[in-house]
Amino acid sequence: MxxxxxxxxxxxxxxxMFSRQKRFDTFLIIVLAVISLIVIFPVVYAIFTSFRxxxxxxxxxxxxxxxxxxxxxxxxxxxxxxxxxxxxxxMSLGGAIVTTVVAAMAGYSFARFSFRGxxxxxxxxxxVLMLPGLTNLxxxxxxxxxxxxxxxxxxxxxxxxxxxxxxxxWVMMGFFKSIPVALEEAAEVDxxxxxxxxxxxxxxxxxxxxxxxxxxxxxxxxxxFLTALVMLSSTAMKTAMVGLFDFQNQLTGNNNELLIxxxxxxxxxxxILFVLFRNAFLRGMLEGALKG
Numbered sequence: 001m002x003x004x005x006x007x008x009x010x011x012x013x014x015x016x017m018f019s020r021q022k023r024f025d026t027f028l029i030i031v032l033a034v035i036s037l038i039v040i041f042p043v044v045y046a047i048f049t050s051f052r053x054x055x056x057x058x059x060x061x062x063x064x065x066x067x068x069x070x071x072x073x074x075x076x077x078x079x080x081x082x083x084x085x086x087x088x089x090x091m092s093l094g095g096a097i098v099t100t101v102v103a104a105m106a107g108y109s110f111a112r113f114s115f116r117g118x119x120x121x122x123x124x125x126x127x128v129l130m131l132p133g134l135t136n137l138x139x140x141x142x143x144x145x146x147x148x149x150x151x152x153x154x155x156x157x158x159x160x161x162x163x164x165x166x167x168x169x170w171v172m173m174g175f176f177k178s179i180p181v182a183l184e185e186a187a188e189v190d191x192x193x194x195x196x197x198x199x200x201x202x203x204x205x206x207x208x209x210x211x212x213x214x215x216x217x218x219x220x221x222x223x224x225f226l227t228a229l230v231m232l233s234s235t236a237m238k239t240a241m242v243g244l245f246d247f248q249n250q251l252t253g254n255n256n257e258l259l260i261x262x263x264x265x266x267x268x269x270x271x272i273l274f275v276l277f278r279n280a281f282l283r284g285m286l287e288g289a290l291k292g
Contacts, residue, residue, distance in 0.1 A: 043267070046260050046263060046264055047264055049256070049257060049260045050071060050072070050257060050260045050261035050263075050264045051067050051068055051069070051071075052066075052068055052257050053066070053068045053070070053257070054255055054257055054258070068257075071257050071258045071261035072261055072265070074258065075258070075261060075262055075265060080235065080243070081240075081243060081247070081262070083236060084238050084239060084240045084242075084243035085240050085265070085266075087153075087237060087238065087239050087240070088222055088239040088240040088241070088266075089269075090153055091153060091156040091157060091160065091221060091228075091239060092160070092218050092221035092222040092269075093218065094153065094156075094157035094160075095156065095157045095159075095160025095161050095163075095164065095217060095218075095221045096160070096164070096214050096215075096217040096218040096221060097214070098157060098158075098160075098161040099160070099161045099164035099165055099168050099213065099214075099217045100168065100210055100213050100214045100217070102161065102165050102168075102169075103164070103165050103167075103168025103169045103171070103172045103213050104168075104172050104203070104206070104210060104213075106165065106169040106172070106173075107168070107169045107170070107171070107172025107173040107174075107175070107176055108172070108173075108176050108198060108202065110122060110169065110173045111172075111173045111174075111176035111177045112176065112181070122170075125165075125166040125169055125170065126166070126170070128166045129166050129167055129170075133163065133226070133227070134226070137226065137227065137230050140159055140227075140230075140231070141230055141231065144231060150231055150232070150233070151231075151232055151233060151234050151237045152237070153237075155231055156227075156228065156231060156232070156239075159227060159231065160217070160220075160221045160224070160227075163220070164213075164216075164217040164220065164221075167213075167216070168213040168216075168217065171209060171212060171213055171216075172206070172209050172210075172213060174209075175206050175208070175209030176202065176206060176209075179202060179205055179206065183197075183201050183202070183205070184197040184198070184201060184202060187200070187201045207280065208279075208280040208281070208283040211277050211280040211281055212280070212281045212282075212283075215273050215274065215277060215281050218269075218270070218273065219270040219273070219274075222240075222241075222266075222269060222270055223241065223270070224239070224241065225241045225242060225245070228241060228242050229242050229245075240266045241266070244262055244263065244266060247259065247262060
């Protein structure tokens, strides 16, 4: 009897705690849902607006004007716009690929080997992350001009890789630390060289980290405006973001629908990449952050 009497307050306390936790979870879900709607609404509104005929752009009715594809047909028939999309793809993909390859090798070295200057190099990488990108533009412009690399794919890929490698290295280092060394030792016992163990064992396991680094850098490169504006001056080499800025200034009359259609096309690659690889991206970022 005494045990039951003493147990009732404990059971009541547990039920109360469970009820409070459930109310908190419900409240948190509602808050996150509201925030998600606030974030998603401008994108949804832009997509609907891009399919409206000219003159219906800022209507409160999402379906005002019907379904119109003329803006997209006009954009795809504009050679300059298509060329700028192509430029952005080449520069963004090139920079992201170089960043991912270099960050994977550097992150593995920092995670597995102890060498003189390791701590200093990590501190320098972290210091580079804290520098405002604007402070590097003048030196980079001078270097690119002296090397006659302005208005080329090469300079943009090199600059984007230089910006992305420090962050990518920290993410990959944290991810490699989460992989047991015993897997590599077992591969070496079976006759694999250290490089083969890295290539055939470690890299496949670290695919989420590689995807996270690649997507992060691709989206950063794709959305870049200031670096591309400084480094690229010819119309044929401009990226989609710089071209969108010029396009906005060149529009005549009230043609918001055409401008918004261009914005929708430009934001699609990042959205598609994240939707396709969101699970691997989130896993890679979380494990890299926790271990790094």
